[in-house]
Structures are given as C-alpha cells and as structure tokens.
Amino acid sequence: SVFRTSESHGAPHPPGPKPKPLIGNALDFPTSNAQEVYIEWGTKYNSGFVYASAMGNKILILNKFKDADELFEHRARKYSDRPEIPVTKLFGWEYNLALYPYGDKWRFHRKICQQNFRAEATRDYYEVLLQKVHGLLSQLLTDPANFDEHQRMLSISAPMMTMYGYDVKSFEDPCIVAAEGGITAGTPFLVPGGTLINTFPILAKIKVPLWLPGVSTWRIAARIRDFSHEMQRIPYEFAKKAFDEGTEMETFMSRFFKKKTMFGASEEEERAFKNIASTVYGAASDTTISTFRSFFYLMAVHPEVQRKAQEEIDQVIGSERLPDFEDRASLPYTDAIYREVLRYAPPLPLGVAHSLSEDDYYKGYFIPKGTIVFGNIWAMTRDDEVYPEPHKFKPERHLDNNGQLCADHRILAYGFGRRVCVGKHLASAMLWITMASVLACFRIEKSKDEFGKEIDISDDYDDFGTLRHKSKYQCSFVPRSELVKHLVSGLQ
Numbered sequence: 001s002v003f004r005t006s007e008s009h010g011a012p013h014p015p016g017p018k019p020k021p022l023i024g025n026a027l028d029f030p031t032s033n034a035q036e037v038y039i040e041w042g043t044k045y046n047s048g049f050v051y052a053s054a055m056g057n058k059i060l061i062l063n064k065f066k067d068a069d070e071l072f073e074h075r076a077r078k079y080s081d082r083p084e085i086p087v088t089k090l091f092g093w094e095y096n097l098a099l100y101p102y103g104d105k106w107r108f109h110r111k112i113c114q115q116n117f118r119a120e121a122t123r124d125y126y127e128v129l130l131q132k133v134h135g136l137l138s139q140l141l142t143d144p145a146n147f148d149e150h151q152r153m154l155s156i157s158a159p160m161m162t163m164y165g166y167d168v169k170s171f172e173d174p175c176i177v178a179a180e181g182g183i184t185a186g187t188p189f190l191v192p193g194g195t196l197i198n199t200f201p202i203l204a205k206i207k208v209p210l211w212l213p214g215v216s217t218w219r220i221a222a223r224i225r226d227f228s229h230e231m232q233r234i235p236y237e238f239a240k241k242a243f244d245e246g247t248e249m250e251t252f253m254s255r256f257f258k259k260k261t262m263f264g265a266s267e268e269e270e271r272a273f274k275n276i277a278s279t280v281y282g283a284a285s286d287t288t289i290s291t292f293r294s295f296f297y298l299m300a301v302h303p304e305v306q307r308k309a310q311e312e313i314d315q316v317i318g319s320e321r322l323p324d325f326e327d328r329a330s331l332p333y334t335d336a337i338y339r340e341v342l343r344y345a346p347p348l349p350l351g352v353a354h355s356l357s358e359d360d361y362y363k364g365y366f367i368p369k370g371t372i373v374f375g376n377i378w379a380m381t382r383d384d385e386v387y388p389e390p391h392k393f394k395p396e397r398h399l400d401n402n403g404q405l406c407a408d409h410r411i412l413a414y415g416f417g418r419r420v421c422v423g424k425h426l427a428s429a430m431l432w433i434t435m436a437s438v439l440a441c442f443r444i445e446k447s448k449d450e451f452g453k454e455i456d457i458s459d460d461y462d463d464f465g466t467l468r469h470k471s472k473y474q475c476s477f478v479p480r481s482e483l484v485k486h487l488v489s490g491l492q
Ligand code: HEM
Pocket: 097, 098, 099, 110, 117, 279, 280, 283, 284, 287, 288, 291, 347, 348, 351, 352, 353, 354, 413, 414, 415, 416, 417, 418, 419, 420, 421, 422, 423, 424, 426, 427
C-alpha cells in the first residue's frame, strides 16, 4: 500500500495488499496457514517484508532473517514491545510475562528468568528431567500405542516438576484442568473481530463461541479468572508446603523459598517468581508437545536418519547404559536431528508477535508506532538461500565436513531479539535428552495394518492459527534389543 500519512513525512508504508475503504485489509488476513500466505504476499509484492492494516491493527511481516535481525536485534529498543490484550486483567492473566509490555516490570521478570534458565543453571534440573524421560521410556515399552498421550504427559509434567516439584500424573489433575480450562475458555476473547488471530499462541485454542445463547461474557470471564487463580495457587501452595516441611526437592520455587529464608525477599520478588512459574506451564507444554509429535513422525518416515543416529549412539554410549546430558557433545548427529526438527517444523511458525513502540523508517518505508510485527519463522527456515532443498528433512545440513555441529547456534524457532524464548536452554536440554534416549532404545517405525503392510503417514499438519501440530498418526516403538528391554524395564 502507498498510503501516506502526515507523520510519515511522505514515506510510504511497506508493500502489501491494497487496503479497501473502511475495512482496510480485513478480508485479506488469512485465518489458517498464515505463514504460507505471507510468503505469497512477499512474492507478489516482491519484497522481503510486507505490511497490511485493518480495524486499527497495523501488521508488518518479516519473511527474511536479515530484516528480522536488523529490526529485532539492532533496533531492539523499538521492536521489543508486545501488542496490548485488553482482557488480560479481566481474566487474571497478569502473571503471564510473555504478554508484558516492554518496560521495567518485564525487565524485572526477564532477569529472574535469565538467572534461573541460563545454560549453566539448567543443570540443576537435569536430574528431574532424566527421571521424567526415563518414565517415558518405560511407558513406550509397556504401552507404545498411546505414545502421544505419554509424550503429552511428559511435556506437561516436566515443567511442573522443575518449577514446583509438583508431580502431575493424570490429565485429570486439578491444576491441569484449571490451566487448560482457562486457556480454552479465554481464547475467544483475545480475537477482536478475528483480526488478531495470529498474535498469540494462546489464540490457537479457540473453542467456545461467546455468542452462544445464554452465555454471558462476565460469567465466562469470572470462570476464567477462577481457573487462572487455581492453576497458580495449587502448585504454589504445594511447593510452599513441601519447603516448610523440609521435604522439598531442588526446584525453581524451592530455590526462591530458600533464598527468602536466608536473606529475605521483597513482595515484588515473590510475586515475580510465582508469575514466572505460572507462565512456564503455558509457554513450555504446547511447544514441547508439538516438537515431539514432529520428531516421532520424522523418525518414522526417515529410517536412514534414525539408523545413523543409532550408530552414533551405540558407538559413543554402547548398549549397557542410557544417554546422559554429559554425552551431548559427543553426539553431534543427534544434536543435528534436534536442530533439524525445529527447522522443519517450528511449533510457532510466526513466533510470538512483537510490537513497535515508536515510529520507525526502514529502507525508505514508514512503519507507524503500534505496528504488530511478526518474524515469519516459517519463511526463514524455508529460505533456500540459507537451507538448500528446504522441504527435505536433512540433519546433515547442520554438520560441517568433519561431522561436527556448525557454529551457528541460532535456532529460529525460539524467536528474536530481547524477547527470544527465555526457556530455550531448558527446552533444548529437555528435547535433546528425550530424542537421544528414545533413539537409544527404540526403532520408531510406521505401524502395519492387518495384512502386514506399512501404514503411510502423510505430511499433514493442523494449524491452529499460530501453533502448528502434526496431525494424528500411528507409529510403532520397537525395542532395539533384549538388553534395551531389560535396561528400560529396570527403570521403574
Ligand atoms: C520447543 C520448545 C519451545 C519453543 C519452540 C519456544 C518458542 C518461543 C517463542 C517463538 C517465543 C517468542 C519469542 C519472540 O517474541 O520473538 C517464546 C517466548 C517465551 N518462552 Fe518459549 N519456546 C519453547 C519452550 C519454552 C520453555 C521450556 C520455556 C520455559 C522454561 C519457555 C518460556 C518462554 C517465555 C517465558 C517466553 C516469553 C519471553 C518474553 O516475552 O520475554 N519456552 N518461546
């Protein structure tokens, strides 16, 4: 569009679909597979970044890493805000630091996250993670058909355990019911006219239409607030009690309680620890679930990749023990699989929206304050100048000629700039140890039908607005040896 406004000093907005009178680009916004549509816009308007606006929302999409790097990293001071969600307070979602505006409160929370989730600090969680992953191995051995349920439970219980020491064992757990209930019921409120549909991952779970007869907005709001208080209260009180009784294990919350007892802590700090622990549930579980779904699928359809990883594991670890975090540096191919899964199937293809806190000019274009800015992770991980044959699953692309991991550590799936996923080291540890452990123990194969014929798995994904999941499929987990069977059954 070439709309010129007084504050733009004559510079046009970046290229994009031409706005219609009154409704702007309202009808142009995609409701699913947006990441692909935005790539098409880029091609159509011959630009690495495109702009559109509707009903007061201005949106900039960055399809190229170079532009994302320039704006999110080098101009971070302007590009680190979040779009405002008016109902946050109404729903009791003030705890969620991923939604905070760029400012002191966010900075305070982010600093605590960085201290506790930086690469070194994640070591404190290794023992718990390993225990949880070994639990998954046992379940895959005894009940392989329900592998998806098991990986979902792992993805939910690992963060609950590391944050609070709260051991979730069932989807009926009151804390999980409250967390899921709040997200499910609250989501429709976040979508004014559907235009913000791609703004937050949480929007993915739109299920209850608010205009159902007899459903009052306020009643729903009150329910969501209750859910949200419960999901914060239950595990917090559990962790507090465990600490007071001296039975606590080393967790994010116990570390805080210990510090408070020894040195004291402000109310503000206590509130921040609580907020962070609650945020982690939503931030960690769905993204991890999505990654595991892609991983099992990609292994089942790429036996040659699996074989290579298993050769590497057998060589380094042998078959008498299971992988440990210390083995990671000696298993570059397995690490390359982790990177390639997140490249091939980023769980949040459009990341999480940033917003621009001041007017800006870029490459001769005017971008107004308040513009919602998406880094199109999907487009960047499919850029064939960076990743030749981007539609192929090839872990080798992350290795150099000596079979060592390439120096570029950047995993685009974790987002950008000062808002980059603050849990990425924890996520990396969790994802890698799970992948290495499952590969060490099982061959992941396509399931067979009653005639012994392999059941194909399509490359279909469900796209819930922002969160992308491999659509339902079957696969089999075959123990690699009797020894492995023995090793895994001994874990329980
Ligand atoms: C596969 C796993 C994960 C993926 C793909 C992922 C991806 C992302 C992305 C794309 C963002 C937004 C970045 C941006 O604004 O540019 C984000 C933010 C965030 N993530 Fe993750 N994440 C994962 C796991 C985790 C885990 C395990 C934790 C917690 C320990 C976590 C905590 C957070 C938090 C708190 C934010 C908000 C940061 C802020 O607004 O400053 N994430 N994540």
